[in-house]
């Protein structure tokens with residue numbers, strides 16, 4: 001709540017709040033009283049009405065019926081016409097980039113510092129959209145590791161980041177950093193740069209991520225849409241390589257996420273022991289069955305599917321080799337998600353933002369609900385479910401006394417209109433109100 005050394009340009013709202021907080025801090029420690037018309041706690045299916053949630057010293061200290069009158073130094077957040085929820089999780093983002101028509105050429109024009117500064121801006125947008133925790137599944141120059149550290153040290157505002165650092169690929173595969181370059185510019189990247197071609201390489205690449213300071217591991221088990229390569233769904237790891245990644249990851253306490261579009265690559269990844277399948281576009285019945293048997297989570301990234309399909313309508317937006325992949329993968333993901341949900345596959349909210357624009361993460365809720373997931377389940381998939389997956393459920397992902405005050409307010413009732421989540425009016429994290437109604 002103290003005005004922190006923030007590097008971001010403070011909005012007028014945030015400045016005003018900081019001044020208030022400073023004034024209060026000099027008198028006595030103030031609590032924040034949130035008067036919530038509705039409260040969805042992230043775990044219960046029941047919605048409570050007319051509640052006061054008290055946040056003091058960064059933690060929820062009380063949840064009471066009715067609107068408690070503030071003490072002289074307390075700050076009141078008036079959310080009487082809205083709904084209070086736990087801060088959202090996005091389990092698949094890329095904070096170091098945002099795709100545009102210039103993305104290909106920017107690889108040659110941007111310095112590490114440009115990428116790092118962009119990531120600070122994107123983190124700010126993500127937080128203001130109500131996302132207090134993200135899993136970053138692949139960056140450049142390890143900027144998300146530096147960003148994670150800067151955010152947790154309160155140097156810059158942003159969500160809590162669980163960072164993969166460099167994604168692990170195979171030669172020529174999705175996330176080979178020299179993929180698509182003219183041959184004379186290419187070199188032969190190895191495990192240090194996240195490219196593996198054997199079981200030994202796979203182990204070394206995971207150990208390098210540990211050395212880099214990563215929190216989790218990401219592999220690209222199949223081709224991808226946006227890489228400069230022909231096939232968007234072919235298997236690109238052997239099952240033995242996946243297994244070597246997973247077994248080594250366990251030694252370091254890492255979970256493993258696998259980007260995968262094609263069914264064969266998805267199955268190898270599940271059998272190899274990964275914890276989540278990202279995109280899962282061409283998942284068949286057998287893959288869904290395997291996911292249920294292995295307890296593998298599905299992170300659908302419907303937003304990315306919708307976005308690439310939309311952009312592909314413009315024949316000049318994507319490089320020619322990318323466009324046909326965008327046209328097939330885009331519409332398929334939502335159908336696969338609908339089927340996987342019905343089949344009982346475990347689902348977590350994730351957008352692949354950085355493909356679509358940062359700060360629009362909550363649009364995923366609408367896509368999930370449109371595909372048949374009830375709003376309350378979509379909300380849990382973005383709160384308590386990922387909190388448990390990331391072993392953060394003792395601290396966050398639900399609204400309960402003792403949990404961190406990582407809270408989001410939306411107008412109206414998101415169970416009636418899920419797009420309310422796209423119009424976040426209140427964001428609190430680290431005892432700081434970043435957005436107030």
Ligand SMILES: [Zn+2]
Nearest residue numbers: 092094137352
């Ligand atoms: Zn991604």
